[in-house]
Amino acid sequence: MTTAKPNAVRHAFKRLRKKIREVRARVNRRLTNAKVIAVTGSSGKTTTVALLAHILSEKGSVRSQFVANQFRDAVHTLRRLRRRDAFVVLEQGTEAPGQLPKAAELIKPDIAIVTLVAIEHCTAFRTIEAVAEEKASFVRTLPVNGRAILNFDDPHCRAMAEMTRAKCVFFGVEGGEYRATDLNLSSDGTLDFVLHSRHGRMPLRTQLLGKHNWLSVTAAVTCALELGVSADTIAEKVASFSAVHGRMSVYSVNGRKFILDTEKAPYHSIGLPLETLRTIAATKKRFILGQISDYRGNSDRKYRDTYQAAAKVADEVCFVGARAHKAHAPRHDVETGKFRAFASMEALARHLTDTAQEGEVILLKSARNLHLERLMLDAVEPVRCWANECGKKTSCFECGLFGAAFDEHEGRSRSRRR
Incomplete structure (x- = not known):
C-alpha cells in the first residue's frame, strides 16, 4: 500500500478548505436579508465602494470589501456575513475573461454599479468590447426587482441597460437622472460640485483631489439616494470622507x-x-x-x-x-x-x-x-528597504517592514506570523 506524498495531501486539504469556504459563502448569501451591492468598472471602484459604505453606515450595519477585489475576496466577505448586516458592498475586478461571471453567480447582487469601461489587462482582453462584456456580468445577473446604476457618459455602460430586465438608473455629466454639474477644484485640489436629480439640487463638498472623482462620488450618492438615504445625511457623509490610501x-x-x-x-x-x-x-x-x-x-x-x-x-x-x-x-x-x-x-x-x-x-x-x-x-522616518521590486502585493504600510533591509524580511515575517 502506497502512502500519498505529504505535498499531495497538503494540496488536497487546501482544495477542500477552499471548497468549504465557498459553500459557506453561498449559504450565507442565500440566507442574508442584507441588500447586496456589487461595484465594478475600469476605474473608480474602490472609492465608490468606500464612500458608499461610509454613507450607508448611517442606515445600518455595513459589510464592505474594497482594494482586494477578486473572487476569493468576495468569498471571504460573504463567509463573514452576520444577521445584523443591513448592507454588503463589494468591489469586484478582473484580470482575465470569465472571472466576473463566476463572481456574479456567487454574489447575486441586488444592485450593480458600473463606473466606466476602458481598456485594461490588454494581454487578456485585447479589446474594449471584451472588457465591456466582462463588466456587464453583474448587470445580467440582476433579479427583475434589482437595480443597475450605470454611467450615462460611457456608451459601453449605457448599452448594458439592454442586458437586464431590472430597473436602470443613469448618472453622468452629460446626462442621466443624476447629473453632476459645476465641477470645481479649490486651490488645494479638492473637488466640489452640484448633483441634480428628482431629489432636487444637492451641493456636494469633498476632501477628494481631482475633478475625475465626480464619477465615484456621483455613483455612490446615486445609489444612496435610490436606497432612501436623506440628502442632508449624504452631504455630511461625503464631506467627512477622506481618500482611500494610495488613491490620491x-x-x-x-x-x-x-x-x-x-x-x-x-x-x-x-x-x-x-x-x-x-x-x-x-x-x-x-x-x-x-x-x-x-x-x-x-x-x-x-x-x-x-x-x-x-x-x-x-x-x-x-x-x-x-x-x-x-x-x-x-x-x-x-x-x-x-x-x-x-x-x-x-x-x-x-x-x-x-x-x-x-x-x-x-x-x-x-x-x-x-x-x-x-x-x-x-x-x-528612515527607510532601509530599497528593493526596486520586492514582489509583495501589499503596501509598505501593511507590510510594516520598511525599516529593515529587504534581505532581513524573511526572518521577521516568520516571527510575526508565529
Whole structure:
C-alpha cells in the first residue's frame, strides 16, 4: 500500500478548505436579508465602494470589501456575513475573461454599479468590447426587482441597460437622472460640485483631489439616494470622507505635501492626476513616475508622452526604475534639472531629502509593485528597504517592514506570523 506524498495531501486539504469556504459563502448569501451591492468598472471602484459604505453606515450595519477585489475576496466577505448586516458592498475586478461571471453567480447582487469601461489587462482582453462584456456580468445577473446604476457618459455602460430586465438608473455629466454639474477644484485640489436629480439640487463638498472623482462620488450618492438615504445625511457623509490610501491620498510631512497615487497606473487615466497637480497651489511641484500599466503598443511612446504631459505641469519630473530612460526628455530638460532619471528608489529618496523645499507638492504615481510610498515614509522616518521590486502585493504600510533591509524580511515575517 502506497502512502500519498505529504505535498499531495497538503494540496488536497487546501482544495477542500477552499471548497468549504465557498459553500459557506453561498449559504450565507442565500440566507442574508442584507441588500447586496456589487461595484465594478475600469476605474473608480474602490472609492465608490468606500464612500458608499461610509454613507450607508448611517442606515445600518455595513459589510464592505474594497482594494482586494477578486473572487476569493468576495468569498471571504460573504463567509463573514452576520444577521445584523443591513448592507454588503463589494468591489469586484478582473484580470482575465470569465472571472466576473463566476463572481456574479456567487454574489447575486441586488444592485450593480458600473463606473466606466476602458481598456485594461490588454494581454487578456485585447479589446474594449471584451472588457465591456466582462463588466456587464453583474448587470445580467440582476433579479427583475434589482437595480443597475450605470454611467450615462460611457456608451459601453449605457448599452448594458439592454442586458437586464431590472430597473436602470443613469448618472453622468452629460446626462442621466443624476447629473453632476459645476465641477470645481479649490486651490488645494479638492473637488466640489452640484448633483441634480428628482431629489432636487444637492451641493456636494469633498476632501477628494481631482475633478475625475465626480464619477465615484456621483455613483455612490446615486445609489444612496435610490436606497432612501436623506440628502442632508449624504452631504455630511461625503464631506467627512477622506481618500482611500494610495488613491490620491494626501500626507503632510514637515511642511511638504505628498500625494500618493500608487495603487495602479493604467495608461488610459494617467493624465487625471497631472490635471489635478496643475490646479494645486505650491512653491514647487514634483511629479514622480514609476511604472505605467495597461496599455497596448510600444511602451516607449507611452512613457515619452507621459513625460511631455508632466513637463507642462510640474517644475521637476522624476522617472525611477528600469523604465526611467523611456522618458526621452529633451537635452535642455536634462541639463536644467527639469527631468531626472533614477535607477534606484534609494537614490531618488536621497535626492528628495537633499532638495526638500517647504510648501512643495510631490505627486507619486505608479503601479503598486514599485512601492513608491516609501519615498513619503522616508520623509517621516528612515527607510532601509530599497528593493526596486520586492514582489509583495501589499503596501509598505501593511507590510510594516520598511525599516529593515529587504534581505532581513524573511526572518521577521516568520516571527510575526508565529
